[in-house]
Amino acid sequence: MEPAAKQGEHRAKLIFRYYDADGAGKLNEEKVKALVADLGDGGAELGKTVGEASEKDFAAAVGKSEAAGKLCRLPKPIFAEISRALAMQHLKRYDTAKKGGGSVAAALANVLPKRAHKGVCPTCVEKKFELAAHLVTVDLSGKVTPKRLAAVKPPAKGKGEGGPTAGQYSAEVVFRPYSVGNVMLRLIRQLAKAKGTVAEPKALLMGDRKEDFWKLILRLYRDLLILLEAETKCQKAYSPCYVIGDIHGNIEDLLQMERTLWPLAPVMGAGCLFLGDYVDRGVWSLECTLYIAALKLLAPNRITMLRGNHEERTTQKHYSYLKECVQKYGEEMGLKVWELTNRIYDQLPVCGLVDDAIYCAHGGLPKSAKTVEQIVEVKRDIRNPEKESDIAWEILWSDPANEQEFVDTCEQKGVDPKTSGGFVFNTKRGTAFKFNEAGADSFLKANGLTHIIRAHEVAPPGYVFHFINKCVTIF
Template sequence: MDVQVKRLQSKRSRTSSDFVALNLESEAVLGGFSQSEIRETDTYEIASHSVRVRKSGTVLDVHSLWDIEHSGFFGKKPSVTRSSAFGSSAVRLKSIFNFNQNGQAKEMLNGLKYFEKTVTSKDNSTVIIKLPFTWGEVDRSALGACLITICGLVKDILINEPRLLELSSPVYILGDIHGNFPDLLCFEKALWRLGPVLTPATFLFLGDYVDRGEFGVEVVSYLFAHKLTAPSKFNLLRGNHEIRDVQQMFTFYKECLTKFGDKLGREIWNAVNDVFDVMPLAAVIDKKIFCAHGGIPPPWIGSGAVEIIKSIPSPLPKPEEQSKLAWELMWSDPLHCENITAEQKAQYALVDGFGENIRRGTAHVFTEDALDSFLKKNGLSHVVRAHEVQQAGFQVQLGGRLLTVFSSSKYCGGSNEAACILADKLKLRTIRLDTS
């Protein structure tokens, strides 16, 4: 494993633009674009690789069709060329790059598989060398250097994405992860066992990847590596814990220093947060489902129109100061109507159905009337958000037009379940995950 992780450092000579070009090219060949991006004039072609899969559903290996006997493939073997689309030094390769086990993202994912496993002695299987969900004797400096490099590459992808993503179904929507790496792997085995590229759906994560759970570093390493290999399949929104001040109050800052030491730990923490600063803030699925970490903003902040989100600046190292609209998207909550009186409801109506978010101490809460107005104004049918733990992993709220989803079970030692939402065929389907 030490040799494998050390190889990560040797690949740092490639520029960020090189890797962006590689991944956008490879994903295009794999068919990673959404349905809305396929034009009537487009035609299918045979992919130039074949994937071999284990009975368990995991990828075993990948071979070029021209290297497989009896494949009947007579296509032209691709050559490495130069393209001006991403600069004169950008190397354009075919989709087999996505499965290249020597790629930095793949090295990180292989390392995380090692992290997940129990390692026993080759001579005596009863002698445990490494417990599951530990790194053992892995070279932390090489691992940290790899993560910093991946952060730079992913930042280059995200900074070019719109602040408001427009996605087409089917889409799996996941809520808060909060450093719960074991649960994230449970979702992988249930939803994208073959990897996101070979899964005929896209994935939307609603933020809060770090803090409170002990594996925030591993969660962001996993998500960033998949974002690098499949940019349009893994979509990452920013939550209220993707903020430096919040992480210093909770656990992620300390986690980075504990796992990598003061100097490298701070470098990693800053590199990860540089990625958080450029993450999109909301998404719309099929032009009907609005998704954000917290919720909807008051109409006096951004006029209540979804389109205005596209004008939020990037990067946002201090979102509270730089964009009130971004802050509301990350922090707002629905009002729990059972807890208010008729008099209070009348007071909320005077301010467009919004009120101070006393529980958070920042942003606003919104009523069912405010939600209905937002949906009607933007031609939407539902809002899906995260931000609040739910005992069943999800909750239907505000007249059935709002769904809250939470994707980390046993949160802070509790007994809650983890769940996700599938938006497909005009249905929002709730999926509860058995993480026992």
């Protein structure tokens, strides 16, 4: 788009894609008219050669055309405009920039198609800083030691009823050694060193300390509930952010992630978004749930917990989580522990957005919701998603399908693939839906998103891409 850029194949493709805004792959009569109108003199002659042209044919026809070379040009060199705009921004002279008519936004508006992506560029957002309540030091062994910088006073009467200030939370929850989150993490790390075997797994505070364990997780639940009540069913997260697939009771892998990705927690340089399925299959499902819940208490703005299809009572009864709780703590206490952790799952978001651009969910896309706004409106507390929310249930259970698999399933169900809207009944699961590339494209475009990250299916190498890398499964 630079004024001095040579006309050639790459510029021709840029021009083609600009006028082919709907991505149809051809320039129909209406698109050609727009091109001719923008060219003015000499446009009519060029229009005769590009009608119904594909991108390849268009590039061949106008690759070296001087007339077409006038299209999609910036009025001034882009880097000079960016430098000027940044200087004006730093000087807070927005009004002057607007009156001058030479801002980047004004320059680009004339030549660039409107982008659907609604994401936020992190470097463009005006930074807002707060005074930290603590200084954090790290010794050579990796031990994190906080030092309070200022006294934290309770809010005056009539103020702050909504919860503690950031300074109070930091002092009382994050860095206090005996806060419930820190106690829980210490106990789980100690257990990991002598956790027993798959056949005979050990658990936290077993035997005559079961009542102490109950009081600990009850406090954890109450504190965590305050955080979850502030979240929606589609929770936002921001980069840098690790997205983590199914855990399924594998405490060894979870603690290996800790050593690798967040070794100084609760001091975390990047966020973590968990895609659900913390329980079943593995025999330390309870400990995995409590570990991630405790981590969220200590770093609430860094940890996002999504619900998976195994965070649901009926599924757990068919697998191992209910049995695990009873085996470790007996019939009465085991059922109480199982129910309490499920109350946590009932509150969890079912999907998340990273940088307002990347859709993350355990299963996939819902057929019952076209927009993120519809997901946000789903009620927060869902005990039985299958009966209480079609949207939530479909997000937990859906799968992507390649085109051949999708067509085969459509034929099996007597559905016309062309009128399916990109969704067909998920015969593999016996519930929810499969979605193809058309279904994915429709959802991404409607919401200004770029990619999908999901879990739910075993991928032997750990990940697999779908739809030319628009969607990825991680496990």
